Amino acid sequence: MAEINAALVAKLREMTGAGLMECKKALVEATGDVNVAVDILRKKGVASAAKKSLREAKEGVVAQCILPGSRVGVLAEINCETDFVAKNETFRAFCDEITRKLANDSKVDLEPDRVAAVAKIGENIKISRHHRLEVSGNGMVAAYIHTGAKVGVLVEVGAGKETTVGSDEFKQLVRDITLQIAAAHPIAVSRDQVDSAIVEKEKEIAAEQVKNKPPQAIAKIVEGKLDKFFQSVCLLDQGFVKKNSEVSVKEHVGGVAKQLGDEIVIRRFIRFQVGEAAA
Numbered sequence: 001m002a003e004i005n006a007a008l009v010a011k012l013r014e015m016t017g018a019g020l021m022e023c024k025k026a027l028v029e030a031t032g033d034v035n036v037a038v039d040i041l042r043k044k045g046v047a048s049a050a051k052k053s054l055r056e057a058k059e060g061v062v063a064q065c066i067l068p069g070s071r072v073g074v075l076a077e078i079n080c081e082t083d084f085v086a087k088n089e090t091f092r093a094f095c096d097e098i099t100r101k102l103a104n105d106s107k108v109d110l111e112p113d114r115v116a117a118v119a120k121i122g123e124n125i126k127i128s129r130h131h132r133l134e135v136s137g138n139g140m141v142a143a144y145i146h147t148g149a150k151v152g153v154l155v156e157v158g159a160g161k162e163t164t165v166g167s168d169e170f171k172q173l174v175r176d177i178t179l180q181i182a183a184a185h186p187i188a189v190s191r192d193q194v195d196s197a198i199v200e201k202e203k204e205i206a207a208e209q210v211k212n213k214p215p216q217a218i219a220k221i222v223e224g225k226l227d228k229f230f231q232s233v234c235l236l237d238q239g240f241v242k243k244n245s246e247v248s249v250k251e252h253v254g255g256v257a258k259q260l261g262d263e264i265v266i267r268r269f270i271r272f273q274v275g276e277a278a279a
Contacts, residue, residue: 004032012037016047039201043208059086060128062152062272064143065099073141074103075154076130077272081123086149091121098127106132131270138162139267140171144178153181155269164262173256173264176242177235180249181271186235189266194234202229235266 004027012023012034018041026044030036041047060079067073078095085091094117101108110127117125131154133141139158146152157174164170180186188194206225210218231237239245240252247255249266257264 004028008032008034012041016041018047022046039205042205045209058126058128058275059083060126060274061086061092061095061149062145062274063092063095063099063149064145064152064154065096065103066141066143067103070140070142071135072103072132073143073154073156074099074130074132075143075152075270075272076102077128077152077274077276079126079128079274080121085121085123088121091117091125092149094121094125099130102130102132129272131272133268133270138165140165140174142174142178144175144182146182150274151182152272153178153269155181156267158265158267159260160263164260164264167260169256169260170264173253176240176252177249177266177269180238180241181235181269183241184235184238185271186238186269187233189235189268191230191234191237194230199226202226235269 004024008027009020009023012018012027013020015034016023016038018026022041022044023037026037026040027034029040038047058079059082060077062075062077064076065074076095076099078098080086080091094113098110098113101110101113114125114127133154133156135141135156135158137158138161139156141154141156143155144153155174155178157170157177159165159170187198203222203226206222207218209225210221213221231239236248236250236253238249240247240249243252253264253266
C-alpha cells in the first residue's frame with residue numbers, strides 16, 4: 001500500500017480536479033492506488049478521466065520520416081536528459097537520422113548510433129519506441145510533428161483508385177487528419193477498435209453514476225454516456241476540428257470521397273507524446 005501523504009493527494013487532485021477531501025477519501029478506499037482512486041472518483045461523478053497531459057514525462061522529441069512516394073513512414077520517440085539537449089540541433093539531426101534508418105530497414109541495429117550520440121552530446125539517450133507503417137494497396141502514409149516536437153502523428157489512409165491518391169484533395173484530407181489526431185487525441189479509428197475492457201469500464205462508471213435512477217432509465221442513460229465517450233475517443237466519431245466540430249470526421253471524409261468519386265478509408269494511426277511510454 002502506497003503512503004497516502006499530501007503529495008499523493010495533490011497528484012490525484014491534479015489528475016481529476018476533485019476536491020482535496022474527496023481525493024483523500026478515494027485514496028484511502030483504494031489503499032493508495034492512484035488509478036483505482038481515479039475510477040472511484042469518476043463513479044461518484046466528481047472527476048473526469050485522468051488528464052494524459054499530467055503524466056510524468058521525460059525530455060526528448062518525437063521524430064518522423066516519410067520515404068519518397070509516401071508509402072512508408074516511421075514515428076519515433078527519442079529521449080534525452082534535459083530540454084536543452086532536446087532542442088539542440090545535433091540531437092535533432094541524430095533523431096532524423098534514426099527515423100530515416102528505421103524507415104529503410106525496420107530491423108536495423110541502432111545501438112552503435114545511440115552510443116556514438118551519447119559520447120558526442122554528453123547525455124544519456126534512449127530510443128524509447130518507434131512504429132513503422134507501410135501502405136498496402138492504394139493509399140499514402142503521412143506524418144505531423146507538432147510545434148516543439150513533443151507530439152507526433154503517423155497515419156495511413158487508403159483509397160479505391162490510384163488516381164485519388166495523387167489528387168490535391170486527397171493529400172489535403174490526409175494532412176487534415178494528422179492535425180485532427182494531434183489535437184483531439186483519439187485512441188482508435190472506429191468504435192469497434194476500442195478495447196472491450198475500456199468499454200466495459202466506461203459502462204460500469206456510467207451505471208454507478210446513475211445507480212439511483214429507475215432501472216428502466218439506467219440502460220438508456222448509460223447508452224447515451226457511452227455514445228459521448230465514443231465521440232471523444234474514436235477518430236471517425238469526433239467533431240472535425242478544422243470545421244469547428246460542426247461535422248464529424250467520418251462525414252468530412254465521406255464528403256471528400258464523394259467529391260472524388262471514390263472510397264476513402266482511414267486505416268490506422270499512431271500518436272506519440274513524449275513521456276507517455278514511461279507513464
